[in-house]
Amino acid sequence: MKSDLFGFLFAMWGLIIVxxxxxxxxxxxxxxxxxxxxxxxxxxxxxAVIALILVVVWILILSKLKNWIFKKExxx
Numbered sequence: 001m002k003s004d005l006f007g008f009l010f011a012m013w014g015l016i017i018v019x020x021x022x023x024x025x026x027x028x029x030x031x032x033x034x035x036x037x038x039x040x041x042x043x044x045x046x047x048a049v050i051a052l053i054l055v056v057v058w059i060l061i062l063s064k065l066k067n068w069i070f071k072k073e074x075x076x
Contacts, residue, residue, distance in 0.1 A: 004069045011065055015058050023051055 027050055032043040 004072065008062075008065060008069050012062055015061060019054055019058055022054065027051065 027047045030043055030047055032039050032046070035042055
């Protein structure tokens with residue numbers, strides 16, 4: 001049980017670090033032009049939407065992993 005729990009915690013922190021790296025390296029340089037003074041606002045909105053999608057994906061992955069670990073423990 002303890003090794004599965006530590007595996008889950010390791011996966012959770014790994015996803016947090018990977019997600020932060022993706023956001024910083026891929027989303028940081030995004031810029032939009034052609035909208036005048038609203039360039040920064042539209043670029044920020046696009047970055048926010050992508051970041052929210054990543055958060056949802058990360059939560060779904062962790063939820064599936066948690067369910068898999070606890071179902072495996074219940075069967076033992």
